[in-house]
């Protein structure tokens with residue numbers, strides 16, 4: 310009876326108006342399925358952190374409701390909190406504790422008995438075993454971020470939320486972090502991440518929600534979202550220099566990138582690449598090379614978040 314299993318996170322008509330009147334969330338509803346890697350995307354100030362901070366119990370909502378692993382955050386705050394681990398955007402540690410102590414303290418905070426603590430195991434998983442007894446202040450930025458991930462996992466929550474985890478983290482560390490996130494997901498942990506890196510969301514996430522100005526503008530499987538980008542681009546190299554770009558009935562836009570290269574945009578619901586190439590040949594040009602570009606999430610994101 311999979312239908313009876315509640316989603317990992319269910320947000321229903323959530324609204325947040327900050328003191329001062331800023332409406333950061335305006336009637337948001339989202340359902341995040343269990344077992345997935347879910348990407349929450351949106352431009353700066355869209356309301357991503359506000360959403361996560363409400364789930365974490367750090368910000369009070371104005372109205373609406375949220376359930377974490379089936380537990381209502383108002384009616385069952387303790388179970389809701391125990392079901393989620395949050396890696397915050399900002400790095401906050403007591404610099405005088407070692408990574409090992411940091412994890413032990415956090416486990417204590419969650420009431421994890423000594424015999425069931427996994428501090429060393431977690432440090433090993435985030436490649437910080439050799440730093441277990443160094444002061445937190447001596448760790449590099451990337452190490453601190455990995456320690457935050459371990460800290461969020463001390464109570465073995467079924468959901469891990471990462472708020473902009475790779476901001477300011479170099480490419481190699483980012484890859485290591487994602488590797489660990491994927492491992493956790495393979496073990497059954499539901500992952501929610503917010504990111505500005507669209508390629509990253511596209512590569513990692515099974516499903517993506519986009520919010521803008523405090524509203525959900527889309528919430529779909531990544532594949533469907535990419536398919537929504539209607540614009541396609543084909544770059545055609547012709548056999549001789551030309552001075553002006555030819556026109557074609559199915560061209561949305563055409564540019565002469567260099568004297569022999571045409572960059573043609575067409576709408577995939579109105580034409581196909583064959584028709585575009587036929588139109589080029591019909592203008593008397595011979596084609597020597599063709600490069601097509603598939604839409605990526607950036608195209609979808611821009612078309613959905615830019616005011617029409």
Ligand SMILES: Nc1ncnc2c1ncn2[C@@H]1O[C@H](COP(=O)(O)OP(=O)(O)OP(=O)(O)O)[C@@H](O)[C@H]1O
Nearest residue numbers: 327329331333351352353354355356357358359360
């Ligand atoms: N404590 C606060 N008091 C008043 N306004 C706030 C507060 N925190 C956030 N806001 C405002 O609420 C809106 C949503 O902010 P939020 O931090 O949730 O966005 P975000 O999508 O996480 O952005 P970013 O990607 O920059 O972190 C913004 O306009 C922000 O200025």
